[in-house]
Amino acid sequence: MEILLMKTILILHTGGTIAMSKNIDGGVAPNNINPLDMFENPFVDKLNLITEDIFNLPSPHIGPEEMLLIQKRILKAISENIDGVVITHGTDTLEETAYFLDLTIQNDFPVVVTGAMRSANEIGSDGLHNFQTAIQTAASDSAKNKGVLVVMNDEIHTARYVTKTHTTNVATFRTPTFGPIGLVTKDRILFYEQLLLTNYHPIKNLVSHVYLVKAYAGMDPEILEFMDNDQTNGIVIEALGAGNLPPRILPILKKLLNRQIPVVLVSRCFNGIAQEVYSYDGGGIQLSHMGVIFCHGLNGQKARIKLLVGLSDGLSGNSLKDFLSDAVS
Numbered sequence: 001m002e003i004l005l006m007k008t009i010l011i012l013h014t015g016g017t018i019a020m021s022k023n024i025d026g027g028v029a030p031n032n033i034n035p036l037d038m039f040e041n042p043f044v045d046k047l048n049l050i051t052e053d054i055f056n057l058p059s060p061h062i063g064p065e066e067m068l069l070i071q072k073r074i075l076k077a078i079s080e081n082i083d084g085v086v087i088t089h090g091t092d093t094l095e096e097t098a099y100f101l102d103l104t105i106q107n108d109f110p111v112v113v114t115g116a117m118r119s120a121n122e123i124g125s126d127g128l129h130n131f132q133t134a135i136q137t138a139a140s141d142s143a144k145n146k147g148v149l150v151v152m153n154d155e156i157h158t159a160r161y162v163t164k165t166h167t168t169n170v171a172t173f174r175t176p177t178f179g180p181i182g183l184v185t186k187d188r189i190l191f192y193e194q195l196l197l198t199n200y201h202p203i204k205n206l207v208s209h210v211y212l213v214k215a216y217a218g219m220d221p222e223i224l225e226f227m228d229n230d231q232t233n234g235i236v237i238e239a240l241g242a243g244n245l246p247p248r249i250l251p252i253l254k255k256l257l258n259r260q261i262p263v264v265l266v267s268r269c270f271n272g273i274a275q276e277v278y279s280y281d282g283g284g285i286q287l288s289h290m291g292v293i294f295c296h297g298l299n300g301q302k303a304r305i306k307l308l309v310g311l312s313d314g315l316s317g318n319s320l321k322d323f324l325s326d327a328v329s
């Protein structure tokens with residue numbers, strides 16, 4: 001490892017399978033005491049580990065409020081001479097928390113998120129290994145200024161593009177279209193790509209009622225009619241293919257846009273980006289002319305986090321559009 005000086009790594013446990021065990025009935029559930037608290041620092045002569053259990057939640061119980069708590073704790077660490085941060089997290093919503101942090105923290109030190117697919121007492125448990133490699137990555141100088149990173153199964157992914165792709169396999173985290181930017185090898189942390197960095201938005205409060213909807217063949221307009229009210233702050237639609245919608249959605253879409261509700265489009269495809277390609281009814285060109293914002297390269301859940309962060313930072317109109325479409329970062 002390229003670790004030369006004594007460094008301090010802040011570890012924030014938030015729960016998830018990495019902190020769970022299989023019980024006698026075969027169900028996997030949280031423990032009263034996090035098994036990771038028993039982790040013996042294998043790098044005692046090189047790394048000082050400060051551990052905090054900020055909460056112990058399955059990640060489906062985590063939402064923007066919890067993400068903001070994690071963000072605030074990391075911002076506090078900036079004045080505490082911390083050299084890196086590791087966050088352990090359930091994998092179900094890990095990519096959303098990681099991307100939320102990526103958008104809201106200017107991290108000169110590495111911030112690494114990890115989790116596990118097998119709980120602490122299951123054969124082949126991946127928790128300790130992922131935890132250890134996440135610490136090594138957070139302690140690596142080469143991990144600085146790369147945005148928030150996700151380390152799982154010996155791969156290093158950007159929070160911006162990584163996604164959970166398998167329900168149970170330990171190799172679940174993948175980065176469609178672009179691939180991981182680095183590897184954890186037996187003896188070093190290795191990067192071979194650099195993310196284009198963007199500005200950060202250090203929000204302090206959150207807006208609510210930002211929705212995510214998936215398009216499907218024959219999509220029913222009623223789903224969007226539910227959002228046609230004053231409470232709705234924004235909507236992300238995972239559209240078909242290159243970025244198209246069934247024509248029967250157009251009337252309600254117009255109503256939502258007339259209400260000045262931002263409607264953001266991504267593709268429901270696993271690879272590629274939403275683009276204004278088709279000029280038929282419901283095609284991307286028409287949607288774009290109507291005022292729908294095309295968000296490039298993100299999946300639906302990430303685009304929703306980005307919309308939430310942009311709105312929470314007070315962006316609207318063209319500034320929100322530029323932020324979401326990556327015209328500015």
Ligand SMILES: NC(=O)C[C@H](N)C(=O)O
Pocket residue numbers: 015016017018057058059060089090091092093115116117118
């Ligand atoms: N592997 C996991 O961590 C999944 C778990 N359901 C969670 O997200 O908390």
